[in-house]
Amino acid sequence: MARMKAGEIIGIRGPFGTPWPVQEAEGNDLVIIGGGIGLAPLRPALYYTLANRSRFGKVVLLYGTRTPQDILYRKELEALRARFDLDVDVTVDRAGSDWHGDVGVVTRLIPKASFDPASTFAFICGPEVMMRFTAMALQKREVPLQNIYLTMERNMKCAIGLCGHCQMGPLFVCKDGPVFRYDRIRDIFTTREI
Amino acid sequence: MSRPGMDGQFGRVVMARDGIDALIRLLDRQGFRVLGPTVKDAAVALAEISSTTDLPVGWTDAQDAASYRLVKHERETLFHYTVGAQSWKQFLYPSRTCLWRARRAGTELRIESGASPEQKMALFGVRSCDLHAIGIHDRVFAEGSYRDPGYVRRRSNMFVVAVNCSKAGATCFCTSMSTGPRATDGFDLCLTELTSPDGITYFVEAGSSYGQEMLAQLPSRTANEPDVSSVNVMITGTIRQMKRSLETAELKPLLQKNAEHRQWLDVGKRCLNCANCTMVCPTCFCVTVEDTTDLSGNAERRRAWDSCFTLDYSYIHGGHIRTSPQARYRQWLTHKLASWHDQFGSSGCVGCGRCITWCPVGIDITAEAGAIRKSVKIG
């Protein structure tokens, strides 16, 4: 798709599935946590929040990626860091001496992030292992499980819950997800190869 | 088509074999492509038929886990066997379908439907388990929020002739799933083959007004009470023959709570993950979608039967979710017997036993589910 030129045709079906519950989160603090390419699906939620900034308490963006070169939307993130109404924290797994930011996994940013756990919503997107540890770290700070949302990825062919590819236990990522409430999928989420 | 079933609203008659031939001819004259059981490559296979001589006349079958043999029967029966490897899904939900084609026309792209004209079908000799399987597909493809236009089209023009089973195969367990052996619903006509020392006759009941209309045009006599009791005796005999069973009480929570049971590991060692069980299953409907292009840049999107037993089924960027055979078997069995209830309000299994017979290593769904139940009870 990246090689396509203006005027060429692409086919799109949808929308399907569940969105980030931005409206339910209003009136609360919001922590958005992305891992690697997982920042992309979180970006619309972040922009909705910023466009309706007064409806939210504290807003925090935590982002982890492999190396400084892998940082997605780097320029945008730099601009966002300058805002006073948003905390942005970025960490990388490994970096050279020219990197002055945090090094380590994204979960390490959670204990020091500034939000009121009891009234916080969290949106997580990244590799499954990252989401598992992130949800655990949020749990440790006593964010209510029903306020934690994460988005799952599975192979999809039909997007209407029929072809079977995205099935996860009784759930279908295409129609019941991709955004799931953590307390509803915790058992399935922690079962291997389900 | 209304399908009131066995309440006696429609007629019941008794006919000889020539009546069955008259029925096939009548269906043919009305423009149906008549599909029914035949003998092909030493097995009962579904194909076009034009008379009763195309049926497996005088054949019966001996089935067991990983084994199927046709055996000569002492009588000139037409239906004294159970289900073969294929199910009716090959006609109602074909293994390969073209969804659409895209053709280049200068700088424009023309999208055309992949559907091709089809003759209406009469399914002849559908067993009760398979009627229930079609009922399940109706819920999936015709009654859900998204309808499959091809399925709906084929289904709405279809005539169904059911057959009550005169024997139970060694892999049958329809009584456990409450799906047979008597056909109670979902047919236009239902046949019961009655063998007596005097000869072979066919008890035929209509299950729809269309079936009733057809029945009126066939050579027959009105059925009487002894005929009805002969049917009941035969079906009772079939039920008694059924050796396999699957305990369904609380099966859904049992399987869903035991995702990490050691039985999965055990079956994973035996399972070939060859996908035969899902291909022969009359309800398995997973599909993949493939895009192809030709030299001139025209494209085609095709749909083909897929299986949760393949590695690519669970592929996502960076790897596969279900790499182990036990995870794939667990996915199949728990979907079929447990999460199918969450999705469609019934079990996905109709007890036809095909997955047991046609598994090359004879893995038995009733035994695997049974082993988990047994160990949990003890433990």
Place this chain on the structure above:
Amino acid sequence: MGAPARKQKPKVAVFKFASCDGCQLSLLDCEDELLPLVGHIEIANFLEASRAVGKGPYDITLVEGSITTPHDAERIHKIRRQSKLLICIGACATAGGIQALRNFGDVKQFTSYVYASPQYIETLKKSTPISDHVKVDYELRGCPISKAQLIETLLAFLHGRKPVTPPHSVCTECKRRGLTCVMVAHGTPCLGPVTHAGCNALCPSYLRGCFGCFGPKETPNADALGEQWIRMGVSDENVLRAFRSFNAGADVFRKESESHE
């Protein structure tokens, strides 16, 4: 839709190593599709079709055959360097071929039986697939390959999409065709459940068991199939032979054959 508008036609080359030529013959065998195909590609090197040898680099290189000599072990590196995309075709190139039977014996002994002056024969102890020597971009299985898969693969690379050559079992194709299982219904030993699809279940359609021409499928359970064959009354010797044929060198088949020694 990045189809035919490109100015220069992609250069395709065919190279042969230890093999019977059957797989490259599949390209000539394409008959109906071959002429339109050459309108879209430039066949730069294909000795079976033409003596003209076009120089590299090549956009797509098809490699047939396995590596059995020190000379070939070097030659494949040269070819790799000249190829943008290297596609292996057939059981020899992907698994070492039937000639990988030498891997189970002593090649010196074989040459002494076959040649009058074996001292002039320079050969390696083992027949190995191309992927043991250089990076391979795509593999087409089969002995021989399926011409439908060959065309599909060339078309896919010409259009910049992924070829559709699924690695699941032959059984999947067999059942999609509505064939009767020869193993269950006839008691005929069949390698279909562990063999890579691509032939459209050719042998079962003629009531023969699958010979495993396409080699192991993804995650094959050859162990369980071997056990089932034994239960069916097949001797260890015949299980060994079945797994030790065109794809004898493929890991899973090799191990299963060895377990029946």
